[in-house]
Amino acid sequence: MSLSNLGHLSVGLSTYLLVGAMLFSLGLYGVFSKRNIVAILMSIELMLNAVNINFVAFNRFIWNQKIDVHYVLTGHVAALFVIVVAAAEVAVGLALVITIYRNRQSANVDEFNWLKW
Amino acid sequence: MGTIVFFIFAILSIAAAWGVVTSKNIVHSALYLALSFSGVAVLYVLLNADFLAAVQLLIYTGAVSIMVVFAVMLTLRGEVYESNPENRSWGWGALVAASVFIAIALVVLGNADWRVLPTPWTSGGSAEDMSLLLLTKFMIPFEAAAVLLTIALAGAVILAKGVKESK
Numbered sequence: 001m002s003l004s005n006l007g008h009l010s011v012g013l014s015t016y017l018l019v020g021a022m023l024f025s026l027g028l029y030g031v032f033s034k035r036n037i038v039a040i041l042m043s044i045e046l047m048l049n050a051v052n053i054n055f056v057a058f059n060r061f062i063w064n065q066k067i068d069v070h071y072v073l074t075g076h077v078a079a080l081f082v083i084v085v086a087a088a089e090v091a092v093g094l095a096l097v098i099t100i101y102r103n104r105q106s107a108n109v110d111e112f113n114w115l116k117w
Numbered sequence: 118m119g120t121i122v123f124f125i126f127a128i129l130s131i132a133a134a135w136g137v138v139t140s141k142n143i144v145h146s147a148l149y150l151a152l153s154f155s156g157v158a159v160l161y162v163l164l165n166a167d168f169l170a171a172v173q174l175l176i177y178t179g180a181v182s183i184m185v186v187f188a189v190m191l192t193l194r195g196e197v198y199e200s201n202p203e204n205r206s207w208g209w210g211a212l213v214a215a216s217v218f219i220a221i222a223l224v225v226l227g228n229a230d231w232r233v234l235p236t237p238w239t240s241g242g243s244a245e246d247m248s249l250l251l252l253t254k255f256m257i258p259f260e261a262a263a264v265l266l267t268i269a270l271a272g273a274v275i276l277a278k279g280v281k282e283s284k
Binding site: 011012013014015016017018019021022023024025026027028029030031032033034035036037038039041042043045046049052053056057059060061062071072073074076077079080081083084085086087088089090091092094095096097098099101105106107109110 | 119120123124127130131134135137138143146147150153154157160161163164165166168169172173176177180181184185187188189191192193194200201202203204206207209210211213214215217218221222225226230231232233234235238240241242246247250251254255258262265266268269270272273274276277279
């Protein structure tokens, strides 16, 4: 009784991969073009989401259920670990942002150049 | 019907991601980010990953977006209308991102092995099915993830709050 028996699916694997690629490229553009460090962290989250879509889509479409039934949800497990690492990353990253803001009174990455020599 | 639902929510999440990277107001960016995460959760439901869809809604839409909003609130200076500007080299960033997308799209569309339609799915995707895998085959990574989360929690608290000098 899975939720997804609502309708008859006919969208193929490439469509999901293209959606993932589009989200990844938008995140990449955000990482390159944004000045605010919180916006850069948001773009990184978008990229991690795109990778998760790819994991789950590959697991859904090209896994052979007849051969290897014990590992059949490996893509889901990989996506779950990505979610765990992303949660840890965003917690530590935002704590770093707050600490840097407290020291420098700025959240602008152009001004974070005191390691430059 | 599944196709219509897929295209509605795929376009929704991509448009929301576009809003994240182009909005001038960083609070709007954070709200668009939550919308994009919710659209991706619907895509997980369409991919028979029910548990992951619930996790996506709980962790990304519920927790990560709210943490980002709090960080925005704590680091905002000046006017909020222009809080999320582009830097000088955003044109190069757009060029690189567009090239990466074109490269991935060429690979995806050119690979005949990936031009597959879904076969009937019988292997579940519920919390029970995943827990069987997580507590047997992937037990060591599962425990390592638990340790990582604990260390990240302690590290975030220490970084944000600071360590008191003991004298």
